[in-house]
Amino acid sequence: MKFCPNCASPVTLTVPPADNRPRYVCPACSAIHYQNPRIVTGTVCTWGERILLCRRAIEPRYGHWTLPAGFMEIGETVGAGAIRETIEEAGARIELQDLYSMIDVVHAEQVHVFYRARMLGPELDPGPESLEARLFDEQDIPWDELAFKTVISTLRWFVADRREGHFGLHTDSIVHQPKAGKLSPRS
Template sequence: MGKREIHFCEKCGHPTKREIPEGDTHERDVCPSCGYIAYINPINIVGTVPYLGDKVLLCRRAIEPRLGYWTLPAGHQEVQETTREGAERETEEEAGIHAEIPSAPYILLDIAHADQLHLMFLARMKDESVNPGPETFEARLFSEEEIPWDKLAFNSVEKSLRLFFADLKKGAFGFHYIEKHTPGKFL
């Protein structure tokens, strides 16, 4: 994602300058007029790995980025929303499914180079019915062999699916935490 910068003060509109504020350890965008310091923090992406038996539900994206590619239902967490609430909302918006989502997260992909945290919850579907929203062309269940691996929207989706199917084979779903510092495929 690269270095994100704020060029104008959010409080007074004056141009900012890049510096390390007194008592801080990182460069920030600081307003020389009013002294406001802009803190840019990672983006939380929240979603689910919806499944029914040995199949996973994927959504074909009707929006950019990666229009037409397959993904798990996920998106940006909203303010004043818990990560679980955000995952439920995104799953409802993108897939329109009825699912049971436990309170404990399943996967945390800490993607430092992209300034993102991807927090995924398991979502056990109650039935096969789907009612995708406007961000999704179609949503459907796939077995591991049917997954369109070369048509997945993001590396994080592929990693989440591989973890899910490995856990399914073991018969146990544990928490996964993975750090990624450079662009490219997850190992």
């Protein structure tokens, strides 16, 4: 953040009184602009034994396969966001099942959440964010062309759980070193 969303003055990165970490603070209007992780919500959708994947038509990871997922919007629940993203990216009609995985992606400032879901019909109609949407048999999953670590982990858990006949809730954290200086105060 460079400018205050309230008054457009340049902000400074500083630790506010009674706080313990740097925040973007506006010297002109005194607003403190807190930044918090964003939720990415999506689905592991099946039609029979086959699993729904979308090939990304947008960066990052253009052309790679992914589970349908995207940023949660203000005013919706995590589950409603998962359904919406699945409709937008794959055009699939689905019924949400249980929460399936939750993965902290600390360096990306995101939390990725996936639900299991059941397709209500085989029809797909990929939206502008997908090059294609396709149902994959397990042996055809393009493991080397998947877009994100959270998608790989979730799909690995899913195929393993399905073989065992029991789906649990899976959690994980991906932690990379922050970029040098990114979180250090400028003044």
